[in-house]
Amino acid sequence: MIKRVCVYCASSARIDPVYFEATERLARQLVRHNIQVVYGGGAVGLMGKLADTVLAEGGSILGIMPQFMNEVEWAHKAVKEFVFVADMHERKKRFLEGVDAVVALPGGCGTLEELMEVITLKRLGLFAQPIIILNTKGYYDPLAQMLERCITEKFMADSHRDMWRFVDEPEAVIPAIQNSPSWNSGAIQDAALK
Structure with missing residues (x-):
């Protein structure tokens, strides 16, 4: 049963509208399945679209943001559930607490x-939940190629392909979560290739 999902996404408002449309579709899917969304707390870009849609559909959303971002008024004013943390490191740690999956939407350096x-935490067995990468408009094609090259060049093992799933459409995210292979804390035994 999927109860809570962390969504990584961008704060840029200048991007192609196709990314906003995909984010809205994903948000609706999450609300329809009664899944709480955990996200970065922002009010603009894909973060804003995600929050606006979840709220408009009557869903549950939790923002997690460093205090310094709140001080420059980046926090979404309509999101009622908020956790303000000391720094970016604590934010990333809190993102993963109690979530059933992580979904990455297109984004910049922060999202990447x-x-x-x-992915590194999963490789080390410190995170075991599904990681789904929404590849809208082929945005993550270069990342898929890079991860595959990591495997073919023996920087990662063949089994590491099971750590993530790329999907092209928002409606494929929940089925991808449900059908992801299990992963366990023993993964650290295979993290280093010998």
């Missing part, structure tokens, strides 16, 4: 950094 960290 969060995504690579959670």
Whole structure:
């Protein structure tokens, strides 16, 4: 049963409208399945679209944001559930507490950094939940190629492909979560290739 999902996404408002539309569709799917959304707490870009849609559909959303971002008024005013933390490191740690999956939408360096960290944590057996990458408009094609190259060049094992799933449409996210292979804390035994 999926109860809570963390969504990594961007704060840029200048991006192609196709990304906003995909975010809205994903938000509706999450609300329809009664899944609480955990996100970065922002009010603009895909973060804003995600929160606006979840709230408009009557869903539950939790924002997690460093205090310094709140001080420059980045926090979404309509999101009632908020956790303000000391820094970015604590934010990323809190994102993963009690979630049943992580979903990465297209984004910039912050989104990429969060995504690579959670993949690394999974490789080490410190996070065991599904990681779903929404590849709207082929945005993450270069990342898929890079991760595959990590495996073919033996920087990662073949089994590491099970750590993530790329999907092209928002409606494929929940089925991808449900059908992701299990992962356990023993993964650290295979983290280093010998």
